[in-house]
Amino acid sequence: MDIKNELSVRAESAQDVVCRFLPDVEGLQGIIFDAMEYGVTAGGKRLRPILMNETFQLFGGTGDVIEPFMAAIEMIHTYSLIHDDLPAMDNDALRRGKPTVHVAYGEAMGVLAGDALLNYAFETALNAYDADVDVVRVTEAMRILARKAGVFGMIGGQVVDVEAEKKQLDMTEDRLHFIYELKTGALIEASMMIGAVLAGASEEQVSLVESVAGKIGMAFQIQDDILDIEGDEAKLGKPIGSDKKNEKCTYVTFAGIEKSKEEVKRLTDEAVEELNSLDNHNEFLNELLKYLVYRDN
Template sequence: MDFKIELQKKADIIDKALDKYLPKETSPQNLIFDAMRYSVFAGGKRLRPILMTAASEFVGGKIDDILPFACAIEMIHTYSLIHDDLPAMDNDDYRRGKLTNHKVYGEGIAILAGDGLLNYAFELMIKDALEDNKNLQRKILAMKEIASASGIYGMIGGQVVDLISESKKIDADTLDYIHNNKTAALIVASIRAGAIIGGADEELLKCLTEFAKNVGLGFQITDDILDIVGDEKKLGKKVGSDIDNQKATYPSIHGLDVSIKKVNELFNKSVKSIERFGEKAEFFIQLSDYLVKREY
């Protein structure tokens, strides 16, 4: 298997589905459709929907059964980025090498575009679940995973603690809470939801959950590292924003060398959690390497 080709193949499938599901008709509120589509198609790698589809296939599911949910998770992720970039949050001008949503459409429309993507994601999942009697129970359980991970006990909760911790000295446990909720929770939910819809048994779900937790935390620590030593052209955004916003990061608390060591430990743990599944686990293992050991 050529990993990069397989990754691009999955991303292309997601992009086509997103274009299909996202509204684009002419109507009085068509500006919100434009703003939603602007950020969704601003160059994302589709990592969370790819993780979801891969988890479903890993346990024997079909990609067609998961596509609406995969698109929904990308919409939720994109909404979080739009809001995260706002002046009241991280105040970023660029995302993925393009102007952030509020720089193009203004703060009011950017807020509504994020709200629109979040709500529309659940509309899409509910509609799909109601049309699939065979997998209705699984899809309801998957929606619960996604709702919890993106809500006050997941991504939003992590964002809250991140905001109130700015300019403050926090301990390592608080930082882990921020990273495990603000970033890792949605990655874990992507994999768990995909596995649940695909029909995973308890053993498979446990293994994939362990894999997801290690990848999710490793992914965010790598982001922390890249904010210090990354290439702005490759990242598509300004480096050093965490320092500018006085945010606590792994390198600021533990140091750069320890942070890199932690990433490698998390990668090894992610591999050990699924390597016994042999060839079936190859894509996930290579994806973990790709996510948590990006250039630094």
């Protein structure tokens, strides 16, 4: 399987889904529609909607109930990047080589575009109630989305990350684990769990998928730390060594590079093994999980 090619086909189709749900109307508030679209279409691998859809397929899901949630999870991911880039947070002027939203539209509009995408994510996900699917499943998916994006999920991780970066907290291994688990892991867990829930997976299956996603999220983040030291700048498309330069405490700081690599392997092997313990099988999803963590970019 040419995983890179398969992935890019799916990324394009996921982006189409997301864009189809964005507001497409005229209005005095038109600039916010522009800023939302600018943020969403600024690139990215669309991993979350892809993981969601593939997990949905894994459990035999059919129909379009998944689409509003694919759009919603990508909107939430995008809003988090927009707010993350704000001057009050990481103060980044560029993302994937393009001016960040607050640079392109002004700082106030950066705050509002993030707010708008978060709100619109829920507005969009609610469309799933129109699909011909048990409302209990849709409501469970809504709850997962809200919880994993919020203070017990992504925002919670972001809070501790910000505090550590502003040196209001010392970084410890426990705190780093908490940040990785929530800031990166929670939305990946949400993606796969929502796919499973909407397809009608059992509670046990959803738990298993949560565990798989958690391990993949963690391995993905540790691999990021490794690539920042050993990566190939040409392949990464960005300079390496930024963590060291920013005196950023990463997994490698605590565990060293060899143990970090072992951990990536252990987590990935366990995740793939858990996934394969299911009766259901999705070849692409299996390949994707390995690709995500053993990637070089």
